[in-house]
Amino acid sequence: MLSNIINWSGRNRFLVLLATLFIVVGGVFAVLRTPIDALPDLSDVQVIVYTEYPGQAPQVVEDQVTYPLTTAMLSVPKSKVVRGFSFFGASFVYIIFEDGTDIYWARSRVLEYLNFAAGRMPRGITPQIGPDATGVGWV
Secondary structure, X not given: OHHHHHHHHHHOHHHHHHHHHHHHHHHHHHHHHOOOOOOOOOOOOEEEEEEEOOOXXXXXXXXXXXXXXXXXXXOOOOEEEEEEEEEOOEEEEEEEEOOOXXXXXXXXXXXXXXXXXXXHOOOOOOOEEOOOOOOHHHX
């Protein structure tokens, strides 16, 4: 079988040369059109909500801040996962969106739902949206 391919290639040098030329031109075209990034952003679209509740234990922060925010963020359109973390005097809520969601659209939806959830927060507590960055930006 291999000898047949070699014999055919020897008899049809022009076709082999033409096929090789097409492959080389296609390869050069693909290399020039391929975007190159040192650190490609493969992370999910996420929005972080940070809230300070000074002097409070994690259980109090969980009950009065993290849980109301997490339940409000569950209904954000295109949200895939909502995770809440409570610490001494601080709360983090991570909203992870479906692939292909625009980060600015996601941030504006989270702000809308934060305004809705603000009425369920303790007096003087204001949730803040995190910086406009991806997970790769934090490395």
